[in-house]
Amino acid sequence: MTAEPASADPAAPILLFDSGVGGLSVLGKVRKVLPQAPVMYVSDNAGLPYGSKTEAQIAARVSGLLGRLTERYRPRLVCIACNTASTIALASVREVLEVPIVGTVPAIKPAAAMTRTSVIGLLGTEATIRQGYVDRLEAEFAADKRLLRHGAPELVAAAEAKLRGLPVDPAVFTRAAAALRAMPDGGRIDTVVLACTHFPLLEAELAEAFGPGVRFIDGSDGIARRIAFLTQGQDWANSAEGDIALFTKDDPANECLIPALAHYGIARRLVF
Numbered sequence: 001m002t003a004e005p006a007s008a009d010p011a012a013p014i015l016l017f018d019s020g021v022g023g024l025s026v027l028g029k030v031r032k033v034l035p036q037a038p039v040m041y042v043s044d045n046a047g048l049p050y051g052s053k054t055e056a057q058i059a060a061r062v063s064g065l066l067g068r069l070t071e072r073y074r075p076r077l078v079c080i081a082c083n084t085a086s087t088i089a090l091a092s093v094r095e096v097l098e099v100p101i102v103g104t105v106p107a108i109k110p111a112a113a114m115t116r117t118s119v120i121g122l123l124g125t126e127a128t129i130r131q132g133y134v135d136r137l138e139a140e141f142a143a144d145k146r147l148l149r150h151g152a153p154e155l156v157a158a159a160e161a162k163l164r165g166l167p168v169d170p171a172v173f174t175r176a177a178a179a180l181r182a183m184p185d186g187g188r189i190d191t192v193v194l195a196c197t198h199f200p201l202l203e204a205e206l207a208e209a210f211g212p213g214v215r216f217i218d219g220s221d222g223i224a225r226r227i228a229f230l231t232q233g234q235d236w237a238n239s240a241e242g243d244i245a246l247f248t249k250d251d252p253a254n255e256c257l258i259p260a261l262a263h264y265g266i267a268r269r270l271v272f
């Protein structure tokens with residue numbers, strides 16, 4: 001017997017997947033366009049950080065986990081709310097899963113339309129900035145611009161700490177800005193692509209570090225619009241108990257995330 005498509009069930013969630021809290025920046029935008037949607041937020045905190053892993057490790061981990069998660073929770077749509085996982089594993093995950101998958105693409109196209117100086121900075125994880133996926137976006141949309149890339153793993157840790165209410169050394173933001181500024185033409189950067197979903201959670205701190213005259217762009221608005229488009233006309237039913245965050249590792253430090261999760265409409269936590 002063939003299983004019913006998940007989208008026929010109004011309680012079937014949208015599953016947002018990231019290595020940690022970064023995908024919450026995407027969830028915030030999804031909530032704005034689809035306030036009625038049941039959501040399952042998945043943090044692969046046992047695998048965090050992805051940015052320092054190899055392509056093979058990330059691809060195996062993401063495909064394996066998403067396979068198990070979709071089988072168990074039958075989401076109507078999966079959003080890989082992580083640039084590192086998307087730029088490495090999106091194509092292979094799409095090949096094996098039948099559910100619609102929305103990935104996170106570094107926002108190089110809109111950045112190229114925004115820049116006046118033709119110099120764009122890109123902050124991502126070390127794994128993301130070396131991807132052919134980024135080379136292709138650059139060649140397609142920013143061939144006549146200068147794209148300066150910097151891998152900033154300490155910003156991932158900073159976002160994780162900030163959302164837990166822990167102190168963050170402001171030097172991590174000045175170091176990220178200084179690294180881009182120090183590159184040839186870096187002084188002319190007027191647009192910065194936040195190519196890691198953790199980084200929009202730090203936009204205020206990064207704006208201060210870069211100073212006036214720099215605008216930030218990330219892919220979350222486009223993702224939210226795409227999810228709304230793909231789920232057009234579908235029925236939605238929220239659980240009375242509220243939306244769930246699933247973690248791949250039980251960690252007492254996750255207790256500190258309760259207020260941040262509540263801010264994004266997540267009421268319950270489970271370990272997968």
Ligand code: DGL
Pocket residue numbers: 018019020022023048049050051052081082083084085125128156195196197198
């Ligand atoms: N949030 C992730 C991204 O968008 C990666 C963070 C990490 O695990 O290194 O790239």
